[in-house]
Amino acid sequence: MARAATTSDVFNAVAEPRRRQVIELLAGGERSVGELVAELGSSQPQVSKHLRVLLEVELVSVRREGRHRLYRLEAEGLRQIHEWAQRFEPLWQERFDLLEEVVQELKKEEEGVSSDG
Amino acid sequence: MARAATTSDVFNAVAEPRRRQVIELLAGGERSVGELVAELGSSQPQVSKHLRVLLEVELVSVRREGRHRLYRLEAEGLRQIHEWAQRFEPLWQERFDLLEEVVQELKKEEEGVSSDG
DNA sequence: GTGACATATCCCTATATGGGTATGTATTGT
DNA sequence: ACAATACATACCCATATAGGGATATGTCAC
Numbered sequence: 660m661a662r663a664a665t666t667s668d669v670f671n672a673v674a675e676p677r678r679r680q681v682i683e684l685l686a687g688g689e690r691s692v693g694e695l696v697a698e699l700g701s702s703q704p705q706v707s708k709h710l711r712v713l714l715e716v717e718l719v720s721v722r723r724e725g726r727h728r729l730y731r732l733e734a735e736g737l738r739q740i741h742e743w744a745q746r747f748e749p750l751w752q753e754r755f756d757l758l759e760e761v762v763q764e765l766k767k768e769e770e771g772v773s774s775d776g
Numbered sequence: 777m778a779r780a781a782t783t784s785d786v787f788n789a790v791a792e793p794r795r796r797q798v799i800e801l802l803a804g805g806e807r808s809v810g811e812l813v814a815e816l817g818s819s820q821p822q823v824s825k826h827l828r829v830l831l832e833v834e835l836v837s838v839r840r841e842g843r844h845r846l847y848r849l850e851a852e853g854l855r856q857i858h859e860w861a862q863r864f865e866p867l868w869q870e871r872f873d874l875l876e877e878v879v880q881e882l883k884k885e886e887e888g889v890s891s892d893g
Numbered sequence: 894g895t896g897a898c899a900t901a902t903c904c905c906t907a908t909a910t911g912g913g914t915a916t917g918t919a920t921t922g923t
Numbered sequence: 924a925c926a927a928t929a930c931a932t933a934c935c936c937a938t939a940t941a942g943g944g945a946t947a948t949g950t951c952a953c
Contacts, residue, residue: 682864
């Protein structure tokens, strides 16, 4: 098998730089496809494809406004990513503990407690 | 161009379910490749490949322990993912504000302020 | 030499992403 | 009814790469 489909989960959807860009743009408020096309500098079909992916994983939603389709960020989906990463937060904060251990080691050396020699 | 390389950034590295699994396993402490092979049920070369990717983006580190290589999670790298997602936290919390608006609406109705009818 | 891995191949299939074109469709305007 | 706008989709093409399977070999430690 190849890599999991980008539409399978939020992680894959967000792995694409352009899609992250779309998300960032939509964070500023609803946008029509045309506006996104202009801001991304991609073709309309390409943008629509990315929007489709984001739609599949429910990271965005659409509503009609006349002949326009306004896309809106559904940040709720980003929450799982945030929470998944957050699970490891204690581990990167642990670094401070390690730093402290190092400091303790240095102190011991200063006190001449080095058992090595 | 094809899809971005999985080694290009942390987002792509984490987009792979098995690699997330590796990360989760390593969150429990250092593991040798052999242990990971057993726990993941993949072949040794496959596991080594995934570890290589995680190593490239510095999500893990290695140290030798006799003939074993112990992999350790470098959670620091997950921080960027956490922080990227966190930028949108206000947007999904905004939902509570919306909920509050709805509550306000309901209150008005109870007070008989409905201008409709 | 053996154990534990890293790497390199070769194979194969699935899929992504980009480019471009064409067409379907809904909405608005005349 | 007909045209135009704004998109969604469906095609075409082409390249890159993933990720799995399996095998083979290099390397370092014991």
